[in-house]
Amino acid sequence: MADYENVCYLIHFERPINKSGTQHYIGFALHLNERIAKHRASKGAQILRRANALGIRWEVVRVWRNGSREAELGLKQFGGKNLCPRCSKFRKVSARPREARLFSLVR
Numbered sequence: 001m002a003d004y005e006n007v008c009y010l011i012h013f014e015r016p017i018n019k020s021g022t023q024h025y026i027g028f029a030l031h032l033n034e035r036i037a038k039h040r041a042s043k044g045a046q047i048l049r050r051a052n053a054l055g056i057r058w059e060v061v062r063v064w065r066n067g068s069r070e071a072e073l074g075l076k077q078f079g080g081k082n083l084c085p086r087c088s089k090f091r092k093v094s095a096r097p098r099e100a101r102l103f104s105l106v107r
């Protein structure tokens with residue numbers, strides 16, 4: 001993966017990581033590769049540590065340019081599931097005009 005800077009990203013877990021069914025994580029990173037390496041090493045967010053400890057596989061499924069804490073919160077309002085290409089019923093980006101207006105997609 002290219003080393004994206006200042007991005008928001010969406011992580012999809014292969015199965016829910018808790019009883020409330022959490023299966024996504026949205027974050028903001030200055031350097032995405034560094035952040036992902038930390039997540040892999042369980043040195044980042046609690047939720048990723050938990051997934052790693054449970055042996056639940058995960059991957060970055062979306063990345064948005066011009067990331068910020070504000071954008072992260074904005075994306076969280078959509079809900080990870082609705083933004084996830086694996087889980088959303090709106091699998092095509094073009095089917096998500098509201099989101100496309102707010103954030104420019106990298107992948």
Ligand SMILES: [Zn+2]
Binds near residue numbers: 024086
């Ligand atoms: Zn998903």
